[in-house]
Each structure stands twice: as structure tokens, then as C-alpha cells.
Amino acid sequence: MENINKSIQCTVEECRYHCSDCDYCSLDKILVGSHEKFGLGEYHTDCKSFDAGR
Numbered sequence: 001m002e003n004i005n006k007s008i009q010c011t012v013e014e015c016r017y018h019c020s021d022c023d024y025c026s027l028d029k030i031l032v033g034s035h036e037k038f039g040l041g042e043y044h045t046d047c048k049s050f051d052a053g054r
């Protein structure tokens with residue numbers, strides 16, 4: 001049974017840490033950052049703990 005962290009909701013099913021049958025992350029903690037230095041909007045933030053696992 002994989003770990004489910006109910007404090008971290010996530011819908012990125014492509015990530016290896018995504019719960020396979022629910023919208024939660026399985027890590028204890030994640031790192032969130034931005035890929036834009038200027039003109040920051042909500043769509044410029046990313047989960048830096050994402051791992052495609054491929």
C-alpha cells in the first residue's frame with residue numbers, strides 16, 4: 001500500500017509520486033517553485049518534486 005499524504009492534493013497523474021487511484025501525492029513533503037522570473041502568474045508555479053519516472 002503506497003503512502004498517501006492527504007495534506008498534498010495533486011492531479012498530475014504522470015508523476016511517479018502521484019497516488020494511483022486518488023488525487024494525492026505520496027511524498028511526505030514537496031518543493032514548489034516558479035519557472036518565470038518576471039510576470040509571475042499562478043500558471044508559472046510548478047511542483048519541483050515532480051518525477052516522470054521514465
Ligand code: SF4
Pocket residue numbers: 008009010011012015016017018019024025026027030047048049050051
Ligand atoms: S511530487 Fe508533485 S507532481 Fe508529483 S504527485 Fe507529488 S505533488 Fe504531484
